[in-house]
Amino acid sequence: MRILLSPDATAREAGEVLRLAREAADRPDEVSVETRDGRMLISMTANGESVDPAMFERLAGVETVEDARPIYRLAGIDQLEAEHAVRGRTLVEVPYAGVTIGSGQFVVMAGPCAVENDQDILATARRVRRAGARILRGGAFKPRTSPYSFQGTGIEGLEMLARAREEVGIAVVTEAMEPAAVEMVGEIADIIQIGSRNMHNYPLLRAAGRQNKPVLLKRGMSATLEEWLGAAEYILNEGNPNVVLCERGIRTFSRHSRHTLDIGVIPVLRERTTLPVIIDPSHATGAAGRVPSMAMAALAAGADGLLIEVHPEPDRALSDGFQALSFEIFDALMSDLGRIAAAVGREI
């Protein structure tokens, strides 16, 4: 929220507005004061749940209260008329896939956690493509808790993805972990992924905003909506309007699954932003047997798509076998999703 004081507001009035702004702000320490054309401008972060702009409009000395959600000026729902939004939705085109995320079509991105070798990624690309997935996922650079864990196949992995992309004719999404790598990843990928652990990595977000490929922005493990949309705003603000949000489970006290899939965020995002949102049920559940249930829930809840792990032989996979679907299970899931999509008037 930005509160512009009138030129003749008294100091006492200004002080009172500032005091109230600090009391109402989500982060009192981030209320800022600047002057603009000789008038005071007080800016604060406050989501619509807790603060009503009208309260401030009534205070003495206040001229206007504008831009209710400055934290996400571009991502916010008040951007309905922005050029990148159509009927209140940002449409993210992925030309090579022939899909537009956010258009109503349910877009499935599938593939292994990590790109391991040419043979597997090629087989996976073919099979998920045939089953109806439009985009191949696969990590070449992998952020890991321990420096001694497998860190991905790196540049070779990117090249494997490029070959699978060309041979099968399927678009590709893969992760970039540092500003210096964004350009290189963008040469091969149709969508650049920013992982959960990097959602707060602002230099990386800016770099992703300064190139043209769509960006898949995963929610941080304990990110609030404000922080997530704030991260999107870093990308948008650099000039790249093509951001797809991805919910992948949040960190809670609950231990029965790897993370808690916050599926309730879907309708909330619809109220707050024009950006599309997809769901990653694989990382959230951490168990292949639970993935189909959550994938169907995501579609029924109104998500724009899925990011889902599939592996030729999950049992053989030395990493992430637990949460990857086999080809057969993935086929069955796509068929189930097709029936639900038809029931809710959408297509895959």
Added chain:
Amino acid sequence: MRILLSPDATAREAGEVLRLAREAADRPDEVSVETRDGRMLISMTANGESVDPAMFERLAGVETVEDARPIYRLAGIDQLEAEHAVRGRTLVEVPYAGVTIGSGQFVVMAGPCAVENDQDILATARRVRRAGARILRGGAFKPRTSPYSFQGTGIEGLEMLARAREEVGIAVVTEAMEPAAVEMVGEIADIIQIGSRNMHNYPLLRAAGRQNKPVLLKRGMSATLEEWLGAAEYILNEGNPNVVLCERGIRTFSRHSRHTLDIGVIPVLRERTTLPVIIDPSHATGAAGRVPSMAMAALAAGADGLLIEVHPEPDRALSDGFQALSFEIFDALMSDLGRIAAAVGREI
């Protein structure tokens, strides 16, 4: 997990088993040791994720490792052959509603947060019945954070429910808050609800287990799966096999909704228990506009039903209007649910 030592196990062997049990237990402080027929019996709580019984079977001095989940002997999935379970599911009959929860049918329970007056509850009962709900919800006794808040209409509320039940021919679910009230509530209700705040109230759970009406057991705000199924076990262990679990959102860092609906618990419960599970999207989201999305997700994810708030005029409601659906929205939701149910081979 219960580890029976052999009669000739040495103390050192026993000590080692005890030490390992404490290291592996979910709650090291709850590992217990008793003797049975002259042999030592070590009992611990440990879910299947973290501890393999086979590890203990290999230790010197161990005779058998039995009963992997003693915490929910009756609620556990290994009760497939129990008389109350049919093909791995506990079937909870609600005769007056003509439904069997857990049978595959999707059972919708709908009505106001609190029973306010005869006219409203009657109108609501008629309308939700017509739309396809089989059970009327409505609180007569309301647990509130402040002693100065409206505490419900109490016994009068129960009587209003009884009149609506008879006049409309719809079954009723309502809450009991203390052991002494269980019998009285059971005289009117077809299902007795135990609220989230009382999930750990063991005397109340025991009282609910000593009568015959089905029990709707809401998950505590921060209850783990073990605690929730442990609470169910208190009811089952008194002789009442008819327990329906109800997920209503958990408490997390997230502030964009009232609670975080842990929809991922649905497939996990399928793995662990025979008991049916329904979803309460109203309390979880705390906003009527988000309820339909979550209700559809619950059905697609495989829940056995819904507990949902409906009010004749949500705007007029002085309590809980925020999360109650109007009749019109409820009608539309039921129709959407019908289409998804058909797509997944179920009926409402």
Added chain:
Amino acid sequence: MRILLSPDATAREAGEVLRLAREAADRPDEVSVETRDGRMLISMTANGESVDPAMFERLAGVETVEDARPIYRLAGIDQLEAEHAVRGRTLVEVPYAGVTIGSGQFVVMAGPCAVENDQDILATARRVRRAGARILRGGAFKPRTSPYSFQGTGIEGLEMLARAREEVGIAVVTEAMEPAAVEMVGEIADIIQIGSRNMHNYPLLRAAGRQNKPVLLKRGMSATLEEWLGAAEYILNEGNPNVVLCERGIRTFSRHSRHTLDIGVIPVLRERTTLPVIIDPSHATGAAGRVPSMAMAALAAGADGLLIEVHPEPDRALSDGFQALSFEIFDALMSDLGRIAAAVGREI
């Protein structure tokens, strides 16, 4: 917060106030509206952080905004002048112990998790008394996750406590788990404990408020400050002013300790309530080796006392040995606490 409208407020004005109250309330669904002397009274829960009463005072149609924190009218800090508070603190006398909790003295309550037998409880009582503890803790009735776990020694345990109390001359604190048991426990105990799992058990809280013994109210595992003080208010509102709050760790994502000790709640409680607060480092850490560090932190942070587990032979204890201190470690801790107390101008 309670907003009284003027008798001539228009409906539109009232509607506006109600709308804003719902936007500002912590729980929009708990904003209530009643009439009082022909005027409308709107009540809401909102802590001082997010809502300024002054905002409402400025609205058209508002007469007065009173009682900023109705949820804890008696527990709240604005009760400085209440008869039970002295210089802003509620003083809870425990005559048999010769101490007044909240007076500045640091009161240590120590003993086993569960009362097991006469010999152990007697030995423990003597030893902790000698080391400086003024109150003996010990559970006779134990709330357990599983109905098959040890549920305490019950009435026999109470009798053991009574004998230890008399023989050693030490006051006793023990838990009551249901309304029907409060009177019986109160006959023996100097302080009645309400456990974490029962913090939301309002009939139990009311029962504790209708008798005269001080009540030790443990914070629920995921209770907010509002809920905790609301629970205290249920007791105070029945006429018993002697409530001692007990922080024992909250449930978070963190797994390195049993619970996360929210020691930061100590200064916040000082701002919000006159009630004394003690810390239970044993349940929070779940490991004896970490208890002294947290006990010292509690004293330095300004707590009014400790609730701490001590057992004659922790290794032998079949329950809770992990978190109980041995006599020797407890002696050493009391000596360390004595030095810190002296440094901060307090005594034990």
Added chain:
Amino acid sequence: MRILLSPDATAREAGEVLRLAREAADRPDEVSVETRDGRMLISMTANGESVDPAMFERLAGVETVEDARPIYRLAGIDQLEAEHAVRGRTLVEVPYAGVTIGSGQFVVMAGPCAVENDQDILATARRVRRAGARILRGGAFKPRTSPYSFQGTGIEGLEMLARAREEVGIAVVTEAMEPAAVEMVGEIADIIQIGSRNMHNYPLLRAAGRQNKPVLLKRGMSATLEEWLGAAEYILNEGNPNVVLCERGIRTFSRHSRHTLDIGVIPVLRERTTLPVIIDPSHATGAAGRVPSMAMAALAAGADGLLIEVHPEPDRALSDGFQALSFEIFDALMSDLGRIAAAVGREI
């Protein structure tokens, strides 16, 4: 944990070990298998609480179980004999400050949230130095939720810090936000800070590990102990042994303070790592009035120091005034800390 199989282990034995490792691992999906000298090596992350290496040593086909905590080979407590550890503690020297963090001395780092101008930072440096702080804190680059918020004074801020450092003779700690900036920050700072939002930024951690200045590593908002020590390991593994951990509050359901200070992590870190740990009570509480209480608790609990916000005129500060101490309050706190330090046999 790393499990080396014997050369003649059968596939069935290997399969069994792998299966058990996946069941016991914290992250089943991160169990890796490689071969080493013709033998199979299975690596997993599992903290000491849940898995006993001895369990694996007993399995058929297992040769050795080594390195129980590979995730923090260098940070782990089993590094007692490592050259950088003295009597089980890593000693982090800060020559310009004349202190060694981890040596028993309680090291206070104080200063403003953000470096604003020469005058203020100079005044603050002088005053905190006089009061006993050995290190000046102050952010030049500030990670912010919104791209429209004040992002710090950047390079100019670094230069202001350099001038204050030289003029007052006080060491300096300040944050680096991206790999490319580490060298530049290291030219001025005595300690390089990695902020909470970058704890998972592995390229940044590696860059900090490839230079020689000590690194202050703040815990991520929802980081587990394993993730935090894993992050430290990224730095250590590049050859920089001088890492200081900083607990600054974690994200929980609790709303009464900005974050929940996990003070209980102090004794747990003592058990698990040789690295020193300091506490940031300012970010955790988000309120100046609560900082002294937590600062004293940190000292009593055994922390190695504090990172604390101080500002010449908190009321005038347009950012972070809420949690900064005034000079007067800081002086009083230092004096209180001095008394507690003396009581526990330490010095400031």
